[in-house]
Amino acid sequence: MVTAKHTKWGVTAQRAEEIRTGLLFVAPALIYMIFLVGYPVVYNFILSFQNVTAPTLAAGAERSFVGLDNYRAVFASPNMMVAIRNTLFFTIACLIFQFTIGLGFAILFNKKFALAKPLRGFLVITWMMPITVTALLFRYMLNSEAGIIDAVLMGIGLTAEPIGWLVRTDTALWGPIIANVWIGIPFNMLLLTTGLAGIPEETYESASIDGASGWQKFMRITIPLLRPAMLAVLVLGFVYTFKVFDLIFVMTGGGPVNATEVLSTFSYRESFTFFNFSRGAAIANVLFIILFMVGLVYLKFIKKEEAM
Numbered sequence: 001m002v003t004a005k006h007t008k009w010g011v012t013a014q015r016a017e018e019i020r021t022g023l024l025f026v027a028p029a030l031i032y033m034i035f036l037v038g039y040p041v042v043y044n045f046i047l048s049f050q051n052v053t054a055p056t057l058a059a060g061a062e063r064s065f066v067g068l069d070n071y072r073a074v075f076a077s078p079n080m081m082v083a084i085r086n087t088l089f090f091t092i093a094c095l096i097f098q099f100t101i102g103l104g105f106a107i108l109f110n111k112k113f114a115l116a117k118p119l120r121g122f123l124v125i126t127w128m129m130p131i132t133v134t135a136l137l138f139r140y141m142l143n144s145e146a147g148i149i150d151a152v153l154m155g156i157g158l159t160a161e162p163i164g165w166l167v168r169t170d171t172a173l174w175g176p177i178i179a180n181v182w183i184g185i186p187f188n189m190l191l192l193t194t195g196l197a198g199i200p201e202e203t204y205e206s207a208s209i210d211g212a213s214g215w216q217k218f219m220r221i222t223i224p225l226l227r228p229a230m231l232a233v234l235v236l237g238f239v240y241t242f243k244v245f246d247l248i249f250v251m252t253g254g255g256p257v258n259a260t261e262v263l264s265t266f267s268y269r270e271s272f273t274f275f276n277f278s279r280g281a282a283i284a285n286v287l288f289i290i291l292f293m294v295g296l297v298y299l300k301f302i303k304k305e306e307a308m
Contacts, residue, residue, distance in 0.1 A: 041288070047281040054275040070282040074270075080283070082258050083266040090177060090248075090262060091241045095234060097181045102188025102233070107222075109189070110196045120189070127186035135250035138179040142166050142251075166252055169259040176248045176260060180241060187240075188233050195229025196222070228305055235298040239291055263287045 048070050050063040074080050109120045126134075141147050144164040153159045165175045199222065207217045223230075245264035248254065254265040261269075263283055271280030 044281045044284055044288075047278055048285050050278055052277045052281075057275075057277065066278070070278045071286075074279055074282045074286070079258060079261060079266060083261045083263050083283075086173060086258075086260060087242060087262040087264075090173060090180075090244070091238060093177050094180045094184060094241045095237050097177075098184035098188050099230075099234060099237065101181070102185045103192055103230075105185065105189040106192035106196055110193055120193070123189065124186045126182055127184075127190075129183075131183065131246050132250055134179055134183055135176075135247045138175065138182070139166065139251045142175045142178075167256060169257055172252055172256055172259040176244075176251050179251065180244065180247055183247075184237060184241070188237065191233045191236075192226065192229055195226045198229075199225045228302075231298070231301055231305075235294065238294055242291060242294075243287060 049065060049067060051066045051069075052063050056063050105120075105123065109116045141149050142165040144150060144162040144167060147162070147165075149165070150159070150162040153163070154161070163171060165171050203221055203225075204217055207221060212220070243264055244262065245268065248260055248262055249265055249268070252260040254261040254269065264287065267280045267283035267287065269280075270276050270283060
């Protein structure tokens with residue numbers, strides 16, 4: 001009888017070879033993560049505990065350790081509360097609209113009709129466009145002088161004069177929300193369509209035989225079986241939306257009067273407008289910690305779903 005040879009760690013030689021091969025394949029991605037993701041995160045945390053401004057940024061300049069002073073200064077600023085409030089409102093509003101509309105499109109295109117696939121592919125174009133291009137497009141469409149959206153609203157009699165979406169403090173944030181919803185609908189639709197495709201058709205047929213209505217099938221079959229996909233869509237949507245920068249920066253720059261200031265633009269302004277890099281790093285770390293906590297909650301839900 002032939003027995004497998006074991007290493008000093010109690011692992012068979014074949015298994016040890018498989019582990020070494022796996023590590024070789026993983027090594028490039030691991031190196032990439034360490035240098036291009038891990039190092040910036042660690043450096044940013046160190047930076048937030050120092051006093052780093054334009055004069056002290058030069059190599060060899062002394063960077064004094066200030067502890068939590070940057071975080072105290074950031075949270076003492078009224079702009080920080082404005083940025084947090086705008087970020088939460090922007091994120092929640094975008095998630096509600098893009099998830100609801102995306103779910104509707106997913107259910108529609110899950111039906112078998114002639115133009116389902118071409119129309120679904122056409123909608124994906126909005127997600128594939130560069131965000132900067134989308135931001136410039138909506139900035140022009142929402143322009144109070146030549147924007148097509150105001151022209152249409154006035155043409156059908158909903159408003160007598162241009163609204164001035166991006167120049168009024170009470171409507172400025174809705175401009176980026178509309179643009180981000182337009183971007184996010186295809187992403188939600190694709191992931192939810194994949195989840196819908198995994199629901200057996202026999203389940204709906206059995207429910208129909210039992211006399212279930214369309215609404216009952218939706219609430220008792222579609223929603224429960226689609227829950228893992230819905231959770232993934234909402235968490236990913238939260239992460240992508242909460243850290244948005246380029247869309248708002250191009251459309252409004254955080255204005256007018258901080259009406260569209262979010263955590264990412266506030267961090268950028270502190271770092272590259274006022275050259276207070278440590279406070280900018282502190283704001284970025286607050287953003288990172290919030291998203292990290294959301295990720296932990298998501299993992300907890302995933303483990304709970306797998307255990308059921």
